[in-house]
Amino acid sequence: MSDTMTLYKNFEAEIAAVLADLETDGVLPEGTNLANVAVEPPRDASHGDLATNAAMVLAKPAKTNPRALAEAIVGKLIDDPAITSAEVAGPGFINLRLDPAVWLQELGVIASQADAYGRSRMGEGMRVNVEYVSANPTGPMHMGHCRGAVVGDALSSLLEFAGHDVTREYYINDAGGQVDVLARSAHLRYLEALGDDIGEIPEGLYPGEYLKPVGAYLASELGDRFKSAPEQEWLPIFRAEAVTKMMDLIKSDLATLGIHHDEFASEAALQAAGKPEATEAWLRENGFVYDGVLEAPKGKAPPEDWEPVELPLFRSTQFGDDQDRPIKKSNGAWTYFGADLAYHMQKAESADALIDIWGADHAGTVKRIKAAVAALSEGQGKPVPFDVKLVQMVQLMRGGEPVKMSKRSGNFITIADMVEEVGKDVVRFTMLTRKPEAQMEFDFAKVIEASKDNPVFYVQYAHARICSNLRKALADEGIAPSAANLAALGEEELALIKLAAQFPREVEAAAKAREPHRIAFYLYELASALHSFYTLGRTDTDRRFIVADKPELSAARLFLAAQLGQVIRNGLQILGVDAVEEM
Structure with missing residues (x-):
């Protein structure tokens, strides 16, 4: 990673130096916390x-009026020749205008850092475990899994x-009853492969033809x-084999989206x-688990049973949480929450922070699992920040009509089908064009339109x-991009540079908020500004x-264009989308 500081970082450092001087002058108290100071x-x-x-x-910590402190800051900033004006606005905000040469220099920074432009050390090597997809291993990846997969990967x-x-x-839920159903479904396809006429698939089994190759x-x-x-003889064997085959299928489907996981954790x-037993013992020892009786279900009277x-x-x-939660069922089996708790304890042992990407239908369990991780962090004396990102389902449309999906009936559109029809890039970028908690429609016709609306x-x-x-x-003019005459660029070009220079801070803001869709929004804004500039040349x-008879101006504009292209490539790389060179 390059050590060259980008423009915003440079001015953040300069303002920090000014504030340090004000500490020395006694205007600010010694050791003033600058964490909330922003440059934007x-x-x-x-x-x-x-x-x-x-x-x-x-x-407030300086025990002074904001405007008075702002005037003191401005008094020192104005000595910098890179700053052409520094003004106090409103109750105490400071607005700076920079010499155009400062923005032109940023183009050189983009060119020198290239693929590293926008990269940051903000994370300081913090180990973050991001768990996403984690679909039950009972069939191919379908569109119900797609959005969370893309959000987690981006x-x-x-x-x-x-x-x-x-x-x-990826957490493989391979210990529940649905895996036994999978095994029985695979056994039926096994009988079919041996020549039996299995007839109609019985209710309760998975009917999809994707199990034929497994059989x-x-x-x-x-x-x-x-x-x-x-059944007791073949069920464990068929369960293990079917899960392995389904995971192979799932990995292959995810690969079509460019998604590859580092770890696959098995619930079984x-x-x-x-x-789970070790986790329960630890929690009991630390006072987080006790034996008790749940309250009766809320209502006029408890059910008869x-x-x-x-x-x-x-x-x-x-x-x-609004009530204490059981980690075991009355038959001694682990509840989903109990198993999940043990899984998160395992993750917390080797990570500094945890992030889970869940479907919005799991919203009801967020509070309790956050409570569990908080307990584990408190008891271990090692705080492990934990964030859950909820992702809404995608409404799949074709010709303006909803496409209905049912995994049990075997009627669904897989991720592989989707990628084959519209392409990986379209699927990935489209899934990031709205906040994950917002509803989304994916219309096959609209996502491949060649328009500004796409x-x-x-x-x-x-x-x-x-x-x-x-x-x-x-090829036509023999002109290559050159930084030799960047001073020839005008206000419209400077506006493009200013927008491009925001990329590093957009990366840090998006990473801090855990919101990759911000990068998609930013890239659309940058692309829109570029297209608007290009349109000016039509009239x-x-x-x-490329201006006829003005090779130096053309070379400068091409250098600007090349750096804008670099920023777009870097942003698309984060999203897992290819930067195409021809369309």
Whole structure:
């Protein structure tokens, strides 16, 4: 990673130095906390190039008026020749205008850092475990899994780009009753592969044809020795084999989206290793689990079959939940929460922070699992920040009509089908064009439109347009990008540079908020600005990237275009989307 500081970082450092001087002068108290001091673009571009809230957030500890402190800060900043004006606005905000040369220099920074531009050390190597997808291993990946898969993968890339040490993890729920259903469904396909007429698939089994190859494989490997054997003999074997085959299928489907996990954690292996028992013992020892009786279900009267049963309960009310939660069922089996608790304890042992990407239908369990991780952190004396990102389902549309999906009926559109039809890039970028907690429609026709209303096309077209101009300039005019005459660039070009220079701070802000969709929004804004500039050249030939008889201006504009292309490539890399050179 390059050590060269980007523009915003430079001015953050300069303002920090000014504030340190004010500490020395006694204007600010010694050891003033600068954590909330920000340097950012002003909301209104007419107010200047940069704005800082330093005086607003430091006036109280300095026991002074914000405007008075702002004037003291401005008095020192104005000595910098790179700053052409520094003004106090409103109650104490400071607006700065920079010499155009400062922005032109940033183009050189982009060129020198290239693929590293925007990368950050913000994460300081923090080990972050991001768990996403984690679908039950009972069939192929379908569109119900797609959005969470893309959000989790893009978030992982974003955190890596911002300096975190990321582990991408998939939790295999291979210990529940649904896996027994899978095994029985695979056994039926096994009988079919051996020549039996299995007729209609019985209610309660998985009817999808994706299990036919599994049945054929089992028949070729095992012969007919389990054809008439009792279930207790073949169920464990078929369960293990079916899960392995389904995970192979899931990994293949995810690979079509460019998604690869680092770790696959098995719930069955977790239980076989006694992790839930060890977790329960640890929690009991630390006072987080006790034996108690759950309250009767809320209502006028308990159901007739309800009986008070003593169960091991986790003290989730101690951490904000509305009631304590059982970690075991009355039959001694682990509840989903109990197994999940042990799994998160396992993750927390080797990570500094945990992030889970869940479907919005799991919203009801967020509070209790956060309570569990808080307990584990407190008891271990090692705080492990834990965040759950909820992702809404995607409404799949075709011709304006909803496409209905049912995994049990075998009627669903897989991720592989989707990628084959519209392409990986379209699927990935589209899934990041809205906040994950917002509802989304995915219309097959709209996502491949060549229009401004289609963000993935608009951003990729911006990059392709840049590449086309660079090729054309070299082939037709013999002009290559050059930084030799950047001073010839005007206000419209400077506006593009200012937007490009925001990329590093956009990366850090998105990583801090755990919101990769911010990068997609930013890229669309940058692409829109580029297309608007390009449109100017249709009516004014002097505003084109390649201007006849002005090779030096053309070379400078091409250098600008090349750096805008670099920023777009870096942003698309985070999202896992290709930067195409031709469209």
